[in-house]
Each structure stands twice: as C-alpha cells, then as structure tokens.
Amino acid sequence: MPIEIPKDKWPGSVQTVTLGATAAEGGTRTKTVTVGGQTSMPFMHFEAPAPHPPVVAIEIKSKRPEDWSPLLAETWGEAMDAPAKWAAKAQEAGADLLVLALTLNDTPESAVAATKAVLSASGLPLIVFGPGQVEKDNELLVAVAEAAKGEKIGLGICEDKNYRTIVATALANGHVVTARAPMDVNLSKQLNILITDMGLPLDRILMDPTTGALGYGMEYGYSVMERLRLAALQGDRMTQLPMIVTVGFEAWKAKEAKVGEGVPAAWGDWKRRAIHWETITAMALIESGADILVLRHPESVALIKAAIAELIPA
Amino acid sequence: MALSGIQIYKLLPQTNCKECGYPTCLAFAMKLAAKQAELSACPYVSEESKKQLAESAAPPIRLVTLKGPEGEVKAGNEVCLFRHEKTFYNKPGLFIRLQASDPNLAEKVRQAAAYKVSYVGIDFTVDGFAIQADGDLGAAVKTVRSVTGRPLILMGDPASLPAGLEACSGETPMIYAADASNWEALADLAAKYKAALAVKGASLDEIADLTQKIQAKGVEDMVLDLGGKTLGDWLTLSTQVRRLALKNFRPLGYPVIALAAGGEKEPLVAAQAIAKYAGFVVLDTFSPELLYALLVLRENIYTDPQKPIQVQPGIYEINKPTAESPVLVTTNFSITYFAVANEVEGSGLPAWLVVCDAEGMSVLTAWAAGKFDAERIAKSIKGFDVASKVSQKRLVLPGHVAVLSGELEEELPDWEIKVGPREAVDLPAYMKQVLA
Ligand code: B12
Ligand code: SF4
Numbered sequence: 001m002p003i004e005i006p007k008d009k010w011p012g013s014v015q016t017v018t019l020g021a022t023a024a025e026g027g028t029r030t031k032t033v034t035v036g037g038q039t040s041m042p043f044m045h046f047e048a049p050a051p052h053p054p055v056v057a058i059e060i061k062s063k064r065p066e067d068w069s070p071l072l073a074e075t076w077g078e079a080m081d082a083p084a085k086w087a088a089k090a091q092e093a094g095a096d097l098l099v100l101a102l103t104l105n106d107t108p109e110s111a112v113a114a115t116k117a118v119l120s121a122s123g124l125p126l127i128v129f130g131p132g133q134v135e136k137d138n139e140l141l142v143a144v145a146e147a148a149k150g151e152k153i154g155l156g157i158c159e160d161k162n163y164r165t166i167v168a169t170a171l172a173n174g175h176v177v178t179a180r181a182p183m184d185v186n187l188s189k190q191l192n193i194l195i196t197d198m199g200l201p202l203d204r205i206l207m208d209p210t211t212g213a214l215g216y217g218m219e220y221g222y223s224v225m226e227r228l229r230l231a232a233l234q235g236d237r238m239t240q241l242p243m244i245v246t247v248g249f250e251a252w253k254a255k256e257a258k259v260g261e262g263v264p265a266a267w268g269d270w271k272r273r274a275i276h277w278e279t280i281t282a283m284a285l286i287e288s289g290a291d292i293l294v295l296r297h298p299e300s301v302a303l304i305k306a307a308i309a310e311l312i313p314a
Numbered sequence: 315m316a317l318s319g320i321q322i323y324k325l326l327p328q329t330n331c332k333e334c335g336y337p338t339c340l341a342f343a344m345k346l347a348a349k350q351a352e353l354s355a356c357p358y359v360s361e362e363s364k365k366q367l368a369e370s371a372a373p374p375i376r377l378v379t380l381k382g383p384e385g386e387v388k389a390g391n392e393v394c395l396f397r398h399e400k401t402f403y404n405k406p407g408l409f410i411r412l413q414a415s416d417p418n419l420a421e422k423v424r425q426a427a428a429y430k431v432s433y434v435g436i437d438f439t440v441d442g443f444a445i446q447a448d449g450d451l452g453a454a455v456k457t458v459r460s461v462t463g464r465p466l467i468l469m470g471d472p473a474s475l476p477a478g479l480e481a482c483s484g485e486t487p488m489i490y491a492a493d494a495s496n497w498e499a500l501a502d503l504a505a506k507y508k509a510a511l512a513v514k515g516a517s518l519d520e521i522a523d524l525t526q527k528i529q530a531k532g533v534e535d536m537v538l539d540l541g542g543k544t545l546g547d548w549l550t551l552s553t554q555v556r557r558l559a560l561k562n563f564r565p566l567g568y569p570v571i572a573l574a575a576g577g578e579k580e581p582l583v584a585a586q587a588i589a590k591y592a593g594f595v596v597l598d599t600f601s602p603e604l605l606y607a608l609l610v611l612r613e614n615i616y617t618d619p620q621k622p623i624q625v626q627p628g629i630y631e632i633n634k635p636t637a638e639s640p641v642l643v644t645t646n647f648s649i650t651y652f653a654v655a656n657e658v659e660g661s662g663l664p665a666w667l668v669v670c671d672a673e674g675m676s677v678l679t680a681w682a683a684g685k686f687d688a689e690r691i692a693k694s695i696k697g698f699d700v701a702s703k704v705s706q707k708r709l710v711l712p713g714h715v716a717v718l719s720g721e722l723e724e725e726l727p728d729w730e731i732k733v734g735p736r737e738a739v740d741l742p743a744y745m746k747q748v749l750a
Contacts, residue, residue: 002519003566006557043549182682214607215433216649217676219614222589223398230396255653255739256606262660266431268603276581276607283585284611287549307582310545 012235020125021152030123035291036242058090062114084121093298108143127154145169180208207241213250229289248296251278319347325363381486384463389569389593401618407441415449427462434648438609452477472499514539522565569593623648624674635664637705645672661742688721
C-alpha cells in the first residue's frame with residue numbers, strides 16, 4: 001500500500017546572501033560563498049531542493065588568544081601568532097570562509113593590518129567580528145570596512161546598540177552585516193527592520209540569533225532558530241535571512257571543552273569530549289536551520305563538513 | 315485525533331436514559347470529550363462504538379515501555395514536531411550494543427552499567443543494553459543479568475532469539491528486528507514473551523505493511539527501524555514518520571529506533587537521532603565523553619521550553635562554611651547554580667552560596683530582564699538573614715554583573731562588596747588569592 005507522504009508547501013523562502021567578491025566583482029577573493037535560498041525546513045529535500053547547503057567558517061583571532069583552550073593552542077600552534085599564517089592553515093583545514101575576531105587590544109591600525117594580512121594569505125571570503133564592545137566595535141569595524149572596500153566581507157557583530165555605524169559603513173563600502181539579537185524572534189525581526197530601514201538590502205544581511213553551547217542554553221537558540229525559519233517560510237520577510245551561529249566561541253567557553261584536569265572521571269577523554277562539545281552543538285544547530293557555522297577546531301570542521309555532505313542528496 | 319463531543323455523541327445510543335449520571339447522551343459525550351468522564355459509565359454502548367472510541371483516544375505515537383528487573387525505558391506519546399509547540403516528553407533511551415560472542419562481555423557490561431554522570435544535579439546512566447545474537451544469546455543474557463537489570467534489546471533471528479527471550483522471561487525486552495522474511499516467526503515470539511518488536515523494511519510502505527500484519531497477529535508494541543543509509547536519508551524518513559503519525563496514520567504511529575553503528579560518524583548520527591525524533595538510540599561504542607555529551611543534548615532537547623530548570627532560592631552551605639567564609643551570590647537557574655557550586659565544591663574551600671530568586675534565569679539574562687539587580691540581591695541577603703552567619707561581611711558578585719557593585723554598596727552599607735571572576739571556572743583561584 002503506497003503511503004501518501006505529507007509535503008509542506010511554503011509560501012516564503014530564505015533570502016540568498018553572498019559573501020566575498022572575486023576579481024570580476026571588484027574584489028580579490030578566489031571564491032565566493034552563497035547561503036540561503038531554502039524553501040523548506042532544513043534538509044527536507046523531498047519537498048524542495050535547497051540550493052545552498054550550510055557552510056563552515058573557521059574563527060581566527062587578530063592576536064594570539066591567551067584564554068583559549070590548550071587543545072586549540074596545540075592544534076594551531078605557531079600559526080596563532082600571525083593572522084596570515086593562521087588564515088592559511090584554516091583554509092588548509094577545509095574552511096569555506098574565515099572569521100577574523102578582533103580583540104579589545106586592537107587599534108584601528110592593527111585591525112586593518114590583520115584584515116589585510118588575512119585577505120592576502122587566503123582567497124576565502126571573510127567576516128570580521130569586533131571584540132563585542134559597542135564603541136570599540138564601531139571604531140575598529142569602520143576602519144576595517146574601509147580598508148576592505150570591494151571585498152564584500154561580513155561585518156559583525158551588529159546589535160541594536162551599534163547597528164547605525166556598522167550598517168552605514170557596510171553601505172558605503174559594499175559589505176554584508178551580521179545582525180545579532182539575544183535569542184528572541186521579535187528582537188531579531190526588529191533589528192532587521194532597523195537595518196533595512198537604513199537602506200541595506202536584505203541580500204546583505206545575515207542573522208545571528210545567538211547561540212548557547214550544549215548544556216549552556218543551547219536549547220533556547222535551537223528553538224528560536226526553528227521558529228525563525230518557520231516564520232521565514234510562512235512569508236515573514238524580516239525573518240527570511242540566512243543564520244550564522246558562533247558555535248566554536250560558545251562550545252570552547254564551556255568547562256567541558258576548556259578544562260582537562262580536576263573534572264569528573266565520567267566526563268571521559270578531554271580532547272574527544274571537547275570535539276564532541278563543539279560538533280554536537282553544531283549538529284543540533286544544523287538541524288534547526290544554521291547556514292554558517294563558525295567553528296574553532298580543525299577536527300570539528302572535518303566532521304561537520306562530512307555531516308553536511310551526508311545531509312544533502314548525492 | 316481526539317474526537318469532538320458531537321462525534322462521540324453519534325457513537326452513543328442517543329436514548330438519554332440518564333444511567334451514566336448525565337441528563338442526556340450529548341451531555342455525557344461532552345464530558346467524555348473533555349476527559350472528565352469514563353465511557354464505562356454507559357452500560358449501553360455497542361462494541362463497535364467502544365472500539366472506535368478506544369482507537370480515537372489512543373495517542374498518535376504508541377507509548378512503548380521496555381522493562382527489566384531494574385528500570386524501564388519509555389518511548390512514544392509525543393505530540394509535536396517542534397519542541398517549542400509544546401515539549402518533547404519521553405527522552406530516547408540510550409542503549410549500548412554488545413556481542414553475545416564477546417569473551418569480555420561481563421567486563422564490558424560492568425563498565426557501562428557502572429557509568430554515572432551528573433548534569434545540573436541530575437544523575438544520568440546508560441538506559442539499557444542491546445545484545446547481538448552472534449553467539450549463545452541465552453548465555454549472554456544471563457551474563458548481562460548477573461551484572462545489571464536494565465532493559466534489553468535482543469538482536470537476532472527466529473533461531474537464535476528464543477534462548478535469549480527465555481533467559482529474561484517475565485521482562486519486557488525489545489526484539490530486533492522483524493522484516494518481510496521473518497515477521498511471522500518474530501511476531502509469534504513477541505506475543506509469546508510479551509516483548510516489543512522492532513520492525514524494519516526497505517521503505518516506509520513496506521514498514522507500514524508489516525506493522526499492520528503484525529498487529530493483526532496481536533502484537534501491539536512495535537518500534538520502527540527506518541534504515542536510511544545517510545544522515546540525510548534518516549532525517550527525511552524520521553520526519554516523514556513523525557508527521558504521518560501526528561496526522562494519526564496508525565501504521566507508523568510507533569516510536570523509532572536509531573542504530574548509530576560506531577565509527578567516526580557515530581556521535582553525529584546519535585545527536586541527529588536525539589534531536590529528530592528517535593525513541594531509542596543504540597550506540598556501538600561505550601565512551602564516557604560521548605555518553606556525557608549525548609545525555610546532555612538529550613536533556614536540553616527534552617527540557618520543557620516553558621519551564622527553565624531551577625533550584626530553590628536560599629542559602630547553600632558548601633564545604634562546611636564558618637563565620638569567616640565568604641558569601642557568594644548567584645541566580646537560581648540550575649545551570650548557573652551548578653556551574654558555581656561544582657567549582658567551589660571541587661576547590662575544597664568553604665563558602666556560603668546565596669541563590670537569589672531570578673525566576674530561573676542565568677546571571678546575564680536575569681540582569682538584562684531586571685530580575686537580578688542590587689535591590690533583589692539585597693532582599694535575598696536580608697531575607698535569608700545571611701548577616702547572622704558570618705563575622706566578616708564579604709559578598710562576592712559574579713564578574714558579569716560588576717556594574718551592580720556601586721548600587722549594592724548603597725543597599726548593603728555594612729557589607730564589603732567584591733567583584734568575582736566572570737566565569738565560575740576561575741572561582742577557586744580567585745578564592746585562594748583574593749579571599750584567603
Ligand atoms: C540562554 C539565554 C537566554 C534564555 C534564558 C535562559 C535562562 N533560563 O536564563 C532566553 C532565550 C529565555 C533569554 C532571554 C533573554 N536574554 Co538571554 N541569553 C542566553 C544566553 C545564550 C546564555 C545564558 C546562559 O545560560 N549562560 C550559561 C550560564 C551558566 O551562565 P551564567 O549564569 O552567566 O553563569 C556563569 C557566570 O556568570 C559565572 N557565575 C555565575 N554565578 C556566579 C557567582 C559568582 C560569585 C561568580 C564569581 C561567578 C558566577 O559562572 C557561570 C559559568 O561560568 C546568553 C548569551 C551567551 N551565550 O552567554 C544570552 C544573554 C545573557 N541574554 C541576553 C538578553 C538581553 C536577554 C533578553 C533580555 C532578551 C529579550 N529582551 O528578550 C531576554 C531576557 C529574559 C526575559 N525577559 O524573559 C543578553 C544579555 C546582554 C547583556 N550583557 O546585558 C545575552 C548576553 C545575549 C547577548 N549577547 O545579547 N536568554
Ligand atoms: S447511559 Fe448511555 S445511553 Fe444512557 S444517557 Fe448516558 S450515554 Fe446515553
């Protein structure tokens with residue numbers, strides 16, 4: 001007896017967003033990355049093919065981070081001392097694009113230098129994140145945006161407190177912004193409205209719904225993402241943006257990933273646990289609609305890329 | 315789907331004889347629809363109506379319970395596709411697969427059965443064991459039973475299974491797995507031993523066909539193995555089954571079993587299965603770090619989105635504090651409380667931990683929502699009469715809310731307000747250096 005499989009047919013679709021510009025497009029990237037375009041819930045290819053599968057970014061820092069897990073320091077080694085080397089190594093590790101995270105110690109000059117170093121060391125599309133303090137972010141990101149004019153980089157983190165400056169510089173220099181709201185469908189929508197009101201088109205906005213690590217609030221982000229994606233498919237224009245999630249940042253903050261000693265024996269092997277923390281957080285968020293996963297460990301990158309490859313039809 | 319009062323009324327005798335205690339059949343039907351009355355109160359309902367009513371009252375996904383002498387695992391009874399629509403109820407049981415032929419079987423079971431890990435104060439263990447009948451299944455079941463009484467899944471064929479089922483008779487194990495070639499024999503075994511029966515097939519059509527045939531032989535408790543070679547195939551099948559079941563398509567209204575089958579992919583296959591509708595997950599690898607991560611994922615996905623996990627506000631004593639010990643302040647979100655309490659406990663240093671009522675929110679969330687401000691903290695300190703416990707009034711704030719220290723000094727003028735580290739991991743070092 002053949003079963004009739006229920007298929008959802010949605011009126012809405014996710015906006016496509018492209019990061020990076022090749023020489024032909026006025027930049028110097030050797031490839032671009034496009035995300036979005038879905039017309040069904042994640043990987044429901046039997047309803048509608050999704051044109052762009054999720055992609056993996058590797059997060060590197062402008063300066064050697066002192067507070068990262070020793071496991072990360074071990075795997076990246078000396079490359080962590082120079083953004084250019086780190087970028088090249090991240091590209092080798094299979095990143096589809098790079099995230100350069102600036103620090104509170106950066107000056108506009110050092111931020112621009114790091115950005116340029118990364119852009120010349122790797123042809124991958126780039127997203128640059130400020131250190132996450134409104135004034136500092138504005139100061140650094142404006143300089144970076146100007147220096148990278150034409151490269152169509154992503155600029156983050158664009159929040160309700162600082163979106164004006166970042167959106168203005170993205171508009172002036174042809175970039176994309178990543179808009180972050182704290183795990184709330186309506187706050188995400190509101191921020192996207194404010195940003196588009198300034199004249200930035202939807203195909204230049206990524207949405208960061210905020211993510212928690214496994215065991216540290218991940219489930220809130222998971223459900224907000226499902227709700228945002230459902231709203232997008234139902235046709236709510238201001239939720240129809242691809243979603244970026246900073247899994248590496250969250251997962252490697254968790255004690256499970258950060259600490260090897262003085263933890264319960266039942267936590268098992270440190271390194272494998274840390275990789276599980278990052279990959280399992282990422283896997284759950286892929287299922288709930290993530291389009292760009294920002295990771296930190298090369299082994300996680302390989303595992304998640306393999307998983308994505310298996311989620312899309314051969 | 316539950317029937318409406320009117321639909322139920324149509325199945326009643328419609329004589330208004332009042333013997334059920336209600337003035338009319340319609341009134342009784344309304345009470346039935348609201349689940350405030352029992353059908354047995356009407357002596358005159360026809361057998362046919364009883365059957366229809368029972369069917370309509372059954373949950374869309376059958377609740378299947380596996381039982382061992384120690385513990386049980388329930389799967390099914392789910393009501394939604396996305397957890398925010400209501401919640402997910404029955405956490406998928408995590409089983410470890412063992413080989414009957416394994417010479418180290420007893421040792422492996424001992425290890426896995428001894429596994430216990432704690433997350434936000436809840437202890438988690440492995441839920442049960444799956445035994446592959448590649449040797450004497452009867453002997454293997456006895457070996458496992460000499461170590462643990464947790465529920466079993468017996469994996470084999472009509473020839474190898476009876477010995478195993480005999481060795482655990484009186485329990486409710488799961489038999490794995492009926493397919494087009496062996497379903498009659500396995501259905502007989504399931505009926506005889508009152509076991510649940512896993513059913514597999516090359517397609518959902520084939521599986522639905524089999525469940526109907528097996529049900530006709532009197533076996534009600536079934537579990538579906540959807541196959542699915544890739545993560546994508548499995549996700550598609552599992553979603554289709556959940557959707558069909560929720561639309562009351564009975565032949566697929568059963569919990570799903572996922573075999574994660576070892577290797578590099580195992581963690582992600584299992585993670586997907588937990589997030590996307592599995593009722594049972596079978597792992598080939600016993601690895602503490604993997605189990606811990608999967609158990610936490612399961613807890614996260616199955617937490618009721620309407621109710622954050624919370625602890626009781628109050629003053630908690632860690633490592634036998636004295637009048638000289640410092641007072642630490644935090645919120646009553648379980649994750650937050652345990653992050654702090656575990657660190658302090660692990661350090662061996664005594665402290666008073668004051669847990670404020672922040673409506674179950676984390677430090678920064680509560681602060682942003684106005685549920686963890688100087689006024690509330692001061693109220694807790696006074697309310698729990700913390701001053702009477704200490705001689706030196708030192709109060710340590712979480713580093714993330716350093717901004718509160720000025721206001722708090724005003725609220726609590728006779729206390730010394732200190733700002734601790736941002737992350738709990740750094741508390742032991744801080745307590746040694748700054749508070750010693
Ligand atoms: C999960 C989450 C939520 C969940 C709530 C979960 C809950 N029950 O609390 C939801 C989705 C409901 C939520 C809602 C909101 N959130 Co929220 N949320 C988060 C998120 C992702 C994780 C929080 C978490 O659980 N952390 C884990 C716990 C363990 O951390 P913690 O409590 O801080 O404890 C640690 C430390 O503080 C320290 N510590 C704790 N106690 C103590 C004590 C001492 C003495 C010391 C020394 C240390 C210490 O140890 C712990 C481990 O290191 C964060 C962002 C992030 N990734 O961190 C945002 C975040 C906290 N949320 C934020 C906001 C703004 C909100 C909202 C106000 C948004 C809105 N307007 O709707 C609402 C408020 C709630 C409401 N109005 O109902 C902001 C706060 C911004 C700020 N700095 O002010 C954050 C930082 C996101 C952001 N970047 O914007 N949120
Ligand atoms: S006992 Fe049955 S037939 Fe009589 S009024 Fe009640 S429902 Fe109707």
